[in-house]
Amino acid sequence: MKIKQSKNSLPQHIGIMIDGNRRWAKARKISSFFGHKKGIERVIETIDYAFTKKIKVLSLYGFSTENWKRSEEEVSYLMNLFTEFARKYAPSFKKKGIQFRHLGNMEKLPKTLQKELKKAQKLTKNNNKMFLNIALSYGGRDEIVRAVQKIIKKKISADKVNEKVIMNNLDTKGLPEADLIIRTSGEMRLSNFLPFQGTYAELYFPKICWPDFNKKQFDLALKEFQRRQRRFGK
Numbered sequence: 001m002k003i004k005q006s007k008n009s010l011p012q013h014i015g016i017m018i019d020g021n022r023r024w025a026k027a028r029k030i031s032s033f034f035g036h037k038k039g040i041e042r043v044i045e046t047i048d049y050a051f052t053k054k055i056k057v058l059s060l061y062g063f064s065t066e067n068w069k070r071s072e073e074e075v076s077y078l079m080n081l082f083t084e085f086a087r088k089y090a091p092s093f094k095k096k097g098i099q100f101r102h103l104g105n106m107e108k109l110p111k112t113l114q115k116e117l118k119k120a121q122k123l124t125k126n127n128n129k130m131f132l133n134i135a136l137s138y139g140g141r142d143e144i145v146r147a148v149q150k151i152i153k154k155k156i157s158a159d160k161v162n163e164k165v166i167m168n169n170l171d172t173k174g175l176p177e178a179d180l181i182i183r184t185s186g187e188m189r190l191s192n193f194l195p196f197q198g199t200y201a202e203l204y205f206p207k208i209c210w211p212d213f214n215k216k217q218f219d220l221a222l223k224e225f226q227r228r229q230r231r232f233g234k
Contacts, residue, residue, distance in 0.1 A: 011179030011225055013057035014050065015194050015201065018043065020185030020209025027209075033077050038211040040081050044089065047132060049215050051096060053222070057131045057175050059103065061193050065139035068108070082136055083113045090120035097129030103171040104138030105146070131175055140195035143171055172197055180225045184210045202228050 018039060025035030043060060050058045063078060086100075093100050100120040109117070113136075147169040151161060167173070178198040181190065186207035190198065204221050206213070 009226055010053065010055065010222060011202075012055075012176045013059065013178045013180075013197075014055055014221075015059040015061065015178045015181040015198060016046070017061040017181070017183035017191065017193055018210045018213075019183055019187055021211060023185060024209035024211045032074065035211060036074075036078060036081060040085055042211050042213060043085070045215070046213070046218065047098075049218055051098065051130050053218075055130065057133065059133035059135060059172070059178065059194065061135045061138065063104075063136045063138070064192060065105070065108075065137060065142050066192070068137070079110050079113055082134075083110070083116050086113070086116035086120045086134075090116075090123050093120070093132065094123050094127065097127045098124060099127040099131045100124045101131060101133045101171070103133045103135040103143070105142055106137070108137045133172065133175075135193070138171075138193075140190075140192045144196060146171075166196065170196060177201070180204060180221065182206070182221050184208060184213050200230070200232050202230065 021035035021039040022032040023035075024038070025032045043062075046060075047058060062082065067078075068075065090100060100123075102117045102121060106114055106117065117134075117136075144166075147166055150169040151165060156165060167177075172194075178194050178201040181194065181198050181201045182204045183189070183191075184206055186205060188203075188205045190203075194201070202225055204224055206217060206221070208217060
């Protein structure tokens with residue numbers, strides 16, 4: 001049986017892999033750092049637009065566990081961008097009713113960034129109009145390993161472990177599974193992003209780089225989602 005989307009239905013949970021900042025900058029013969037800066041500006045615009053569209057959960061893949069292999073200079077620049085992002089925008093998230101969450105291995109991040117992420121989470125913990133997940137030092141496999149470790153520490157017996165238990169020990173605890181996963185830049189891989197939560201997500205791969213993913217492009221993604229027929233294995 002096919003489950004058809006209502007023409008006006010919207011995804012509850014959108015995951016976005018913000019890919020292509022460096023390629024965008026290279027095509028314009030400018031520093032990749034400027035591409036990352038432009039990417040952060042697009043992140044802010046996308047959060048605001050998703051909020052106006054009443055998207056309940058938005059997960060943004062900002063820095064993977066594999067990205068630590070990049071040059072020390074680039075990693076340092078990105079960490080500073082993320083630190084400033086959390087520091088600057090947490091108050092506005094609080095005001096709007098957006099709950100800020102970090103996905104990933106917090107301990108691997110610089111102390112200053114950890115501090116700002118924790119402050120942002122504490123400041124917005126009671127908000128529920130929208131849930132904003134920022135994945136930094138994140139890898140889906142690493143997340144699952146950490147979830148298993150939590151389950152073991154809680155001494156939950158093997159016969160009690162099921163999908164619900166695992167979901168409740170992931171970084172996205174309490175949130176719905178991903179309905180739509182978008183990856184910009186034309187790459188057609190999930191690259192370790194939400195493997196457990198995105199099992200039945202619709203996938204959308206626009207060819208444009210992240211800095212060019214504007215409101216119009218966001219709307220095109222939503223229209224494509226509404227066009228899909230979701231089966232969930234049935």
